[in-house]
Amino acid sequence: MSTGIHHVTGITRRVQANVDFYAGFLGLRLVKRTGGFEDAEQLHLFYGDALGSPGSLVTFLVWEDGAPGRVGHGQVAEIALAVPPESIGEWLTRAMTARIPVDGPSREFGETVLRLKDPDGVIVKLVGIDMPADAPLPDPIAPTRLRGVTLFSETPEQSCDFAARFGYRPGQVAGAVRRMVSDTDVIDIRDATGFFPGIPGTGILDHVAFRAADVDAVRQMRLALKDTDATNVHDRTYFLSLYVRDPAGILLEYATDRPGFVLDETPQELGSTLFVPPQAKARAQDLRVMMPQFALPGEERTPMRDLHFTHRSHRPENPDGSTIILLHGTGGNESDLMPLANRIAPNATLLGVRGRSTEEGINRWFRRFDAVTYDQADILAEAEAFAAFIDDAVRAYGLDPARLAFLGYSNGANLIGAILQLYPQAIRRAILLRGIQVLEDAPQQAEGALAGQKVLMLNGARDMFGRMAPALEAALRQGGADLDAQTLPAGHELSAEDLNRAQAWLV
Numbered sequence: 001m002s003t004g005i006h007h008v009t010g011i012t013r014r015v016q017a018n019v020d021f022y023a024g025f026l027g028l029r030l031v032k033r034t035g036g037f038e039d040a041e042q043l044h045l046f047y048g049d050a051l052g053s054p055g056s057l058v059t060f061l062v063w064e065d066g067a068p069g070r071v072g073h074g075q076v077a078e079i080a081l082a083v084p085p086e087s088i089g090e091w092l093t094r095a096m097t098a099r100i101p102v103d104g105p106s107r108e109f110g111e112t113v114l115r116l117k118d119p120d121g122v123i124v125k126l127v128g129i130d131m132p133a134d135a136p137l138p139d140p141i142a143p144t145r146l147r148g149v150t151l152f153s154e155t156p157e158q159s160c161d162f163a164a165r166f167g168y169r170p171g172q173v174a175g176a177v178r179r180m181v182s183d184t185d186v187i188d189i190r191d192a193t194g195f196f197p198g199i200p201g202t203g204i205l206d207h208v209a210f211r212a213a214d215v216d217a218v219r220q221m222r223l224a225l226k227d228t229d230a231t232n233v234h235d236r237t238y239f240l241s242l243y244v245r246d247p248a249g250i251l252l253e254y255a256t257d258r259p260g261f262v263l264d265e266t267p268q269e270l271g272s273t274l275f276v277p278p279q280a281k282a283r284a285q286d287l288r289v290m291m292p293q294f295a296l297p298g299e300e301r302t303p304m305r306d307l308h309f310t311h312r313s314h315r316p317e318n319p320d321g322s323t324i325i326l327l328h329g330t331g332g333n334e335s336d337l338m339p340l341a342n343r344i345a346p347n348a349t350l351l352g353v354r355g356r357s358t359e360e361g362i363n364r365w366f367r368r369f370d371a372v373t374y375d376q377a378d379i380l381a382e383a384e385a386f387a388a389f390i391d392d393a394v395r396a397y398g399l400d401p402a403r404l405a406f407l408g409y410s411n412g413a414n415l416i417g418a419i420l421q422l423y424p425q426a427i428r429r430a431i432l433l434r435g436i437q438v439l440e441d442a443p444q445q446a447e448g449a450l451a452g453q454k455v456l457m458l459n460g461a462r463d464m465f466g467r468m469a470p471a472l473e474a475a476l477r478q479g480g481a482d483l484d485a486q487t488l489p490a491g492h493e494l495s496a497e498d499l500n501r502a503q504a505w506l507v
Contacts, residue, residue: 062291351399
């Protein structure tokens with residue numbers, strides 16, 4: 001019977017830094033990259049030994065630039081990876097050389113331990129213990145498999161009893177920590193009474209999965225957990241599993257070893273292709289455009305700069321030197337318009353930007369007092385900031401200003417419209433989808449002040465805000481902009497005709 005840990009899953013806010021740490025510094029192999037099974041727009045990375053063997057896997061959901069969580073009770077708090085005992089000194093040297101936060105070595109339960117922090121602050125313990133890998137990695141001192149995890153529980157005795165369902169038995173006790181032991185690894189359950197509760201977010205370990213012998217074992221476990229909050233059995237393509245929370249609220253998974261990661265890639269090709277869940281196949285190309293890109297160690301990469309607007313880039317396979325900067329609508333994010341922009345210009349590099357103003361937790365470009373009354377001071381401030389961001393982005397990423405276009409929808413189109421009037425030289429070519437005039441005291445444009453601007457406005461005949469579009473059209477025309485304003489048989493929502501007309505205009 002299979003026992004022990006199948007995988008541990010965390011959440012990261014910076015995919016490139018995550019890859020650099022786990023595949024670069026630690027030397028684990030990226031064995032699979034997929035869209036999330038719960039949210040197909042979410043990138044999910046799997047690291048492990050050379051074949052992604054159960055018991056070696058550390059996985060991460062990517063919440064790029066997402067809000068940080070908080071470690072507390074009711075959570076998985078630490079990962080422990082086994083490394084050859086004689087390698088601890090070299091790992092300490094490597095960590096210090098790479099300027100990775102490290103503590104130790106120390107002794108825990110008779111084992112030598114180094115504590116590292118990954119780029120998100122997740123604690124990764126390297127434990128010097130002889131645990132041979134099922135599929136060894138090229139580096140002779142690379143981690144071989146998962147040694148264990150640490151759980152923070154306010155009900156440690158009940159958590160220990162619950163862990164016994166998955167093949168664990170009581171081991172040693174050291175202070176506030178009780179060790180549970182399987183045939184292959186350990187769970188350290190720490191009494192976290194008095195700790196703050198954990199908060200989900202980036203920099204947090206979401207759950208630990210235990211190994212099930214087969215599908216029947218998962219189904220039997222589901223029956224045994226019928227009086228709990230256990231989920232139905234889920235098909236995750238590479239394994240079948242269920243989820244349940246232990247008495248302390250810690251999220252656990254129970255997963256089969258098979259079919260495994262070589263189901264759709266050869267051993268040599270593991271981790272080289274981005275797969276999407278079966279239910280999202282129709283959106284596969286859109287999802288590949290929306291997900292954050294990264295480079296494996298040794299691959300050419302486009303560095304992401306720390307500019308004053310959160311942003312994400314997408315570089316196509318055959319870039320033509322043009323760039324489209326994308327401004328989302330209310331409640332959107334930096335990736336929302338990437339599928340549309342990719343269809344409009346498949347060979348353009350895309351730079352999606354996130355608005356900095358929030359309203360009841362949703363992203364916007366500037367504050368509003370009601371649906372059609374806008375905070376004028378905030379518009380002026382954000383227009384100035386975004387005009388500066390354009391200059392910074394051009395320098396940081398080596399963009400060609402002559403081949404730069406802007407695409408905005410709704411609230412994003414409104415900010416572009418304001419910038420066109422306030423900073424005429426900042427934006428020379430723009431597509432405004434459902435854009436309106438939001439400036440109450442728009443600057444009077446001298447004749448020819450906006451000459452050189454080329455603008456497409458696509459308005460909706462049934463758009464509830466459409467009555468405010470003519471004022472923007474008039475302001476742009478007054479300044480001499482080359483404006484093409486078209487009205488589509490649509491409301492405020494986007495339609496297929498937006499794609500067709502934008503594509504024809506941009507060409």
